[in-house]
Structure formats: C-alpha cells, structure tokens
Amino acid sequence: MSFRTKLLDFVYVILRVPPLFIIDELLRIGFEFGLPQGDNNYSNSSFEVNDAGASVIGEELAYTMPDYPDLVQYDDQFYKAILVVAFKYILSCLGIVTAVCVFMLWTKHLVVVYTYLISVGIVFVSFWTNVNTMKIMISAMTANETASGMGTQVYTSILEDLLSLDVGRLLDPNGYAFIVIQNYAMQCMLAFIFSYVYLGPRYPIIQKCLLVSFMAPSILAILPLPVSILHHAPVFAALLPLALVKFILWYSALTVIQTVCGCYQRACNFVSNFGLSALVEREWVRLNVPVVLRTFWLLRVTEHAVSLLSDYFSVSDDQQAQHNLLAFTAMFSITKSLLVSGCETLTAVLGMTSIVSYICHYVGNFFQWILLTEDDDDRSIGTVSAILFYILALQTGLTGLDPEKRFIRLCRNFCLLFTALLHFVHNIVNPLLMSLSASHNPSLHRHVRALAVCTFLILFPASLLIYLWSQHATSTWLLAVSAFSIEVIVKVVVSLMIYSLFLVDAYRSSFWEKLDDYVYYIRAFGNTVEFCFGIFLFFNGAWILIFESGGAIRAVMMCIHAYFNIWCEARAGWSVFMKRRTAVNKINSLPEANTEQLHRLDDVCAICYQEMRSAKITRCNHFFHGVCLRKWLYVQDHCPLCHDILYKVEMETPKDSFRIGDMVDSSNNEASTSATRNNSDETEEPIYQNSSPVTLEQQSANVTR
Incomplete structure (x- = not known):
C-alpha cells in the first residue's frame, strides 16, 4: 500500500471522528435532568419534612384555603421544570440523530458538509475578530473624549497619524494602528479562504463584494467616524457572507432531502434482497467503524x-x-483517571471496546504464532472479546457509576475478559494437540510449543486464583472468576489426557480397542464439569440479579445462558449418551467371533485395516472390530461392505432406534465401499482422530456467560 493511499485512508477516518465527539458530548451533558431552582427555594423547602415541618403541615391541613395559591405556584414550577427537561432531551436526541446521519454519509457528501461548516465558521470568526477590534477602537475613542475634557489628548485617528507621518505611533506594537493592521491581515486571509471553500455562486461581482465585506470594519477603523458606526460595522460586514451561507443551505435543502430518501430506498432494497445482516456488514466495512x-x-x-x-x-x-x-x-x-473518563459515556465505551478488540486480536495472533497455526476461525477472537466486553459494560451499568466504583468495576470486567481470553486460547491449542497426537507428527518443537501454552493455561489461572482469594473477600464476582479459571484448567487437563492417550496409541504395535471408551469417559468428565459450572454460574448470576444489581440486560443474558449453556448442553449430552448406549446394545447383540473363525478368516478389519484379534460377526457374515463397527453405527446402520442392514429395528419403537435419518446418501455408501478396497495405512489416522465423533458436540465452551 502506497503512502498516498495510507494518507487518504487516515483522512477518511479523521473525517468521521467529529460526529462521535458531538454524540459523546451530548451524552455527557445533554441528559442531566436537573430541575431549575426557583425563587421560592423549591428544591430545599418542598421535600424537607421534620418535626417543625410536621406541625406546619398540620396547620396547612386546618387552613387550606389561604395556602392554595402556594400550591398553584408549586405546580407552575414543576411543569416548568418538566418542560425544560423535555426540551433539553428533545434537543439532545435531535443532535445525536443528526450526528449519526453525518457519520454515515458517503465521503464525498461528508466533504460537502465539512466545507459548508467551515464556511459558516469563517463568517463567525471574522465577526468575532471585527467585534474585538472595534471594541478596542471604541474604548480608545471614549478614553480620548474623557481626556479631552481634562485638557489632554490621548487618541487620534489612524488616518490623522498617516497624514501627519507619525511613524512612531503607527509602528508602536502597543498602539491601535498595530491592532488594526493585525485585523486587516486576518480578514484578508479569512476572505480568501471563504472565497475558496464556500459552495455558492462565484460571480466576479460577488467575489469582489466578499473581499470588501470582510475588510470593511478594518477600513472604517482607520477613519475618524462616530462610535455608533464602528459599533455596528461588524454586523453589517457579516451580512453578505452570512446571506450566501443561508442561500446555499436553502438552495440545497431539496437535494439533501432527495439524497436521504434515495439512500433510504436503496437500503430497503438491499435489505429485501440480501437481508439486514448483510446491510449492517456492508456499512460496517464501508464506514470502517473499528478504526x-x-x-x-x-x-x-x-x-x-x-x-x-x-x-x-x-x-x-x-x-x-x-x-x-x-x-x-x-x-x-x-492512568486511573484516564480509564475512568474513557468509559463515562456509551460512545467512550464503544471506543474502549474497539481498543480491547484490537489488543485481543493481537493476543490471539501471538498465540497462533507460538503454535505455528493459521486457522481463520480463530481470528474472530477480537470480535468475540469486543462483544463480551461491551455486554459486561452494559450489564454492570459502567457509565452510570461513580468514578471510584467505575474503576473497580472496570478492573473486574477486565479480569473476567482475561479469563474468557484463556478459554479462547484453549480453543486454539486443543485442535492442535489432537492433530499432533493423532497424525504421528514427528516435529518435536511443535509438541513443545503446544505443551508450553497448556502449561501457561494451567499455571496462570491458578496463580490468579491464589492472588485474588488472598487479596479480596468472597463475593459473587470472585466466585464467577474462580469458576471460569477452574473450568479452563479442567479443559486443559482433559485435552492433555486425551493427547497422552493418543500418543500412547500411536506407539503401540497392536490395536487398542478400549481407546475410544477411555476418550469418551474423559470427555464426558470434562463436559460434566463444564455443565456443573454452567449451573453454578446461573445461580450466581441469579443472586446478583435479585440481591445486588438487577437490570433488563442482565436478565436477558441470564435467559440466554440458561438456554444455550444449560438446556442445550444437557439435551446434547443426553442425546450423545443415549446414542452411545444404543450403539453398544446393538454391538453386544451381535455374536463374537472365536479364535478358530479369526484364524480361518486371516484378514484385517475392513474399516481400520488393523489385524483382528477379536471381532463381531454381522448378519451378513462380515467380520469387524467391535469398536470400529460401533463408530460406523454412529453414521448409518448398513454394512460397510454389502450395504445390508446390520441391525433390524422394530417399527413399534422408532424413538429408540439409532439410525440417524439418511445422513449418508448412496454416493457416500459407494465411497465407503470403494474405500474398503484400498488397503492404505493413511485411513488409520482419521479413525483415531475422530475416535468419538458424536462427543465432539460437547466441545462448545461458551465463556460469554
């Protein structure tokens, strides 16, 4: 990418930043619903009730008629406060909507908006500088009139100094001539900039009049004119450029409305054709929102x-x-003050979320670099971390807390986010461990790198738990962090145990029939622990919701956690258990081959191509390993060789059958048949790697709960 392209990209990003500052400022000061203080000390006297006030209230109850006008006055103040708050709220909402619309403009339209705003700003800067210059000149003239009454003269007009060639007064840095010359240079520069950037008609007569309009107050300040003329000169000088600016606004109003309506129509058509998510994704990329x-x-x-x-x-x-x-x-x-102020509004939290996403993305890239992997699925760690951080910020009400409490809550959210990041790192290293152990990879340094990351995933959470429990009292937040940390330790231990089993199996000279059972039991233990922690976190969150800090966002997240991490996991685990039990029952119903039959057959298993020391005999008189046949039953009920049904299922109990409704069509059956005819040792690896295909459904470690 060339330097010019990088510079243009940076400019396009900078152009979209000012609307965010406007939204941030409106969110910070625009929603402070303070009630006005009236002359009757409304805020102090209306709600203070003490013993003396009780007696006064009793007297007012006895004599209500004389005090009735006071109640009417109170109502007037109350409705006045309501109107002020409503007006303030409406203006803030309109400002936010306008800023959002400007933020979403195309770049060419955004340049037009900024050009118009610059022209308006130049008019006001010119007016303010002229006003300040005229104030100085008027004060000098007033002082001169006062001094003339006393017989001395302090001020003479600049024109008189020019005609009298009083060079000393003209070149005096503290004199009035120097101030007028400064204003003259300033107005010349502003006039040329305005003539260049304003979007109105560029007729020659208008260009000349613009220069005269900007320079008029400076020229009049030289002449010995009355104070009233100098006082109103800046106002009349600003009329022409301000009229041009207003003309541009009204002339372009119809074009702006047509552009907005056209964009809205195109967005509706895009949503109807491709969906809302596609529109959001396209606009997200076009606006370059994270940057x-x-x-x-x-x-x-x-x-x-x-x-x-x-x-x-x-x-x-x-x-x-x-x-x-x-x-x-x-x-x-x-640093503490910067962190506290960096999350005091929703826009500031969004900016901090983008920074967190950026950091987490490169943390994930760092671990991928250590593990020598380039899986694109793992690159979403930054996006998931950003979503988790923003949900935590909304769930804990981060923007509405006091500065000290906000800092504490922010640190706790960072701690929870880091434990979630450990889960994401485990999701990166776990497939690599399974691949290294099952593929007989001889690369020692890749094994060492993966084991080093696993060691870090065990030692760091353990050290964090020791520190937190020694420095903090027991709380719901500490229990949640402990649950996440222990869960990641258990997941890493489970991965290491399965990795060890696969390594042992890789160096065995004979077929290990019990490997699949051991892997299933270990994974079942890990998934059971995760499920128990999910239930624990649900009750922990329920306690927080009821007794500590409730809220709609927390309640919604509790429902999502209960459905996905508890109900769906329980249903999936029970389904896996029932399917495995059904497959085991089917295998046990088949006869076992004796030693004489195996010796007479003198063949290998048609599924794994390993020597058969024990085998099951199907209805079609084919011999297979019991473990291999059970894995085959996870997919279909047909024989791998002749496609005959291995196990007759009773029609009265369709719910108890294990047949997974036509998951493999006839083409897959033909492929499996042809695969059995190719006596290749390469097919051994996927058998071990997917030793329990169904149990892989239990590997969903959703740490965003």
Whole structure:
C-alpha cells in the first residue's frame, strides 16, 4: 500500500471522528435532568419534612384555603421544570440523530458538509475578530473624549497619524494602528479562504463584494467616524457572507432531502434482497467503524492526558521535587483517571471496546504464532472479546457509576475478559494437540510449543486464583472468576489426557480397542464439569440479579445462558449418551467371533485395516472390530461392505432406534465401499482422530456467560 493511499485512508477516518465527539458530548451533558431552582427555594423547602415541618403541615391541613395559591405556584414550577427537561432531551436526541446521519454519509457528501461548516465558521470568526477590534477602537475613542475634557489628548485617528507621518505611533506594537493592521491581515486571509471553500455562486461581482465585506470594519477603523458606526460595522460586514451561507443551505435543502430518501430506498432494497445482516456488514466495512472508534477514543484520552500532565508539571519547584518522589503514584492516578473518563459515556465505551478488540486480536495472533497455526476461525477472537466486553459494560451499568466504583468495576470486567481470553486460547491449542497426537507428527518443537501454552493455561489461572482469594473477600464476582479459571484448567487437563492417550496409541504395535471408551469417559468428565459450572454460574448470576444489581440486560443474558449453556448442553449430552448406549446394545447383540473363525478368516478389519484379534460377526457374515463397527453405527446402520442392514429395528419403537435419518446418501455408501478396497495405512489416522465423533458436540465452551 502506497503512502498516498495510507494518507487518504487516515483522512477518511479523521473525517468521521467529529460526529462521535458531538454524540459523546451530548451524552455527557445533554441528559442531566436537573430541575431549575426557583425563587421560592423549591428544591430545599418542598421535600424537607421534620418535626417543625410536621406541625406546619398540620396547620396547612386546618387552613387550606389561604395556602392554595402556594400550591398553584408549586405546580407552575414543576411543569416548568418538566418542560425544560423535555426540551433539553428533545434537543439532545435531535443532535445525536443528526450526528449519526453525518457519520454515515458517503465521503464525498461528508466533504460537502465539512466545507459548508467551515464556511459558516469563517463568517463567525471574522465577526468575532471585527467585534474585538472595534471594541478596542471604541474604548480608545471614549478614553480620548474623557481626556479631552481634562485638557489632554490621548487618541487620534489612524488616518490623522498617516497624514501627519507619525511613524512612531503607527509602528508602536502597543498602539491601535498595530491592532488594526493585525485585523486587516486576518480578514484578508479569512476572505480568501471563504472565497475558496464556500459552495455558492462565484460571480466576479460577488467575489469582489466578499473581499470588501470582510475588510470593511478594518477600513472604517482607520477613519475618524462616530462610535455608533464602528459599533455596528461588524454586523453589517457579516451580512453578505452570512446571506450566501443561508442561500446555499436553502438552495440545497431539496437535494439533501432527495439524497436521504434515495439512500433510504436503496437500503430497503438491499435489505429485501440480501437481508439486514448483510446491510449492517456492508456499512460496517464501508464506514470502517473499528478504526474510527479507536481513533476517537485515542484522541479523547490524549486530550485528557495532556490536560492532566499539564496540571502535574505546572507545580512549583518544591512541589515538583515532592512529586518526583511520588512519580509512580502520580502516574497511577493519571492512568486511573484516564480509564475512568474513557468509559463515562456509551460512545467512550464503544471506543474502549474497539481498543480491547484490537489488543485481543493481537493476543490471539501471538498465540497462533507460538503454535505455528493459521486457522481463520480463530481470528474472530477480537470480535468475540469486543462483544463480551461491551455486554459486561452494559450489564454492570459502567457509565452510570461513580468514578471510584467505575474503576473497580472496570478492573473486574477486565479480569473476567482475561479469563474468557484463556478459554479462547484453549480453543486454539486443543485442535492442535489432537492433530499432533493423532497424525504421528514427528516435529518435536511443535509438541513443545503446544505443551508450553497448556502449561501457561494451567499455571496462570491458578496463580490468579491464589492472588485474588488472598487479596479480596468472597463475593459473587470472585466466585464467577474462580469458576471460569477452574473450568479452563479442567479443559486443559482433559485435552492433555486425551493427547497422552493418543500418543500412547500411536506407539503401540497392536490395536487398542478400549481407546475410544477411555476418550469418551474423559470427555464426558470434562463436559460434566463444564455443565456443573454452567449451573453454578446461573445461580450466581441469579443472586446478583435479585440481591445486588438487577437490570433488563442482565436478565436477558441470564435467559440466554440458561438456554444455550444449560438446556442445550444437557439435551446434547443426553442425546450423545443415549446414542452411545444404543450403539453398544446393538454391538453386544451381535455374536463374537472365536479364535478358530479369526484364524480361518486371516484378514484385517475392513474399516481400520488393523489385524483382528477379536471381532463381531454381522448378519451378513462380515467380520469387524467391535469398536470400529460401533463408530460406523454412529453414521448409518448398513454394512460397510454389502450395504445390508446390520441391525433390524422394530417399527413399534422408532424413538429408540439409532439410525440417524439418511445422513449418508448412496454416493457416500459407494465411497465407503470403494474405500474398503484400498488397503492404505493413511485411513488409520482419521479413525483415531475422530475416535468419538458424536462427543465432539460437547466441545462448545461458551465463556460469554
């Protein structure tokens, strides 16, 4: 990517940041529903009830008529406060909607909007500078009139100084001529910029009038004119450029409405053709939302950091020496203040979420680099982490807490997020362990890297638990972190045990028939522990919802957790158990081949191509390993060789049958038949790797609960 392309991308990102600052400021100050203070001390006297107030209330109950006008006055103040709050709320909502619309504009339309705003800003800057210059000149003239009454003259017009060639007064840096010259240069620059950026008609007469309009107050300040003319000169000078700006606005109103309606119509057509999710994804990519949010948050925090550092370094020398001794404490306080202010509004939380997503993405890339893997499915770790962090922020009401409580809650959310990140890392290393152990990979350094990551996933959560339990009292948050940490330790131990079994099987010279059972039992233990932790976290969350901090978002997340992590997991586990039990019963119903039959057959299993020391005989008189046949029954009920039904199922009990309704069609059957004719040792690996295909459904470690 060239430097020009990078620069343009950066400019496009910067153009979308100002609307976010507007939304952030409106969220911070626009929804403070403060009631106005009336002359009757409404906020102090209306709601204070004490013993003396009780007697007054009793007297008012006895004589209600004289006090009735006071009640009417109270109602007027109350409705006035309601109207002020409603008006403030409506204006804030309109400002937020406008900022969102500007944020979503195409880049060419965004440039037009900023060009118009720059032209408006130039008009107001010109007006303010002219007003300040005229105030200085008027104050000088007023002082001159006062001094003339006393027989002295302080001020003469600049024109008189020019005609009298009073170079000293003209070149005096503290004189009035120098101020007028500064304003003259400023107005020239503003006039040229306005002529370049404004979007109105560019007739030659208008261009000349614009220059005269900007320069008029500076020219009039040279002449000995009355104060009233100088006082109103900036207003009349701003009329022409302001009229041009208003003309552009009204002239473009119809075009703006047509553009908005056209965009809305195209969005509706896109949704009807491709769906809402496709529209959101397209706009997300077009607007480059993550980068814009990161830029917004970094600029916001940088501005606050500069303010804090300027206050820190503006102390005296003695205080500076004392501060140097406490530099670490000061830096900690500054960092704490930045984190607290970085999540005080919803837009700030979104910006922090984007930063968290960016960091987690590169953490995932770091572990992928260690493990030498490039699985694209694992690259979503940044997105999942961002969603989890934002849900935690909304669920805990992060923006509405006091600064101290907000910092504590933010640290706790980061701790929960980090434990979830450990689960994501396990999801990266677990398939690699299974692949290395089942494929007989001789690369020692890949095994060492995977085992090193597993060691980290065991030691770090254990160390974290020891530290947290030694430094904090028992709480629902600590219990949740402990459950997540112990769960990831159990998952890593289960993965290492299965990895060890596969390694042992890889170096065995004979077929290990009990391997599948051992793997199933270990995985069943791990899934059972995860299920128990899911139930524990549900009750822990219910306690928080009822007794600590309730809320609609927490209640919704509780329902989602109960359905996906408890109900669906329980149903899937029970289904796996029933299917396995049915398959075992089917295998046990088949006759066992004796030694004489195996010796007479002198063949290998047609499924795994391993020597048969024990075998099951099907109805069609074919010999297979019992374990291999059970795995085959996970897929279908037909014989791998002749396609005859291995086990007759009674029609009266269809629910007890294990046949997974036509999961494999005739083409798959032909493929399996042809595979049995190819005596290749390569087919041994998938048999061991998928030693329990159905139990892989239990590997959903949804740590976002």
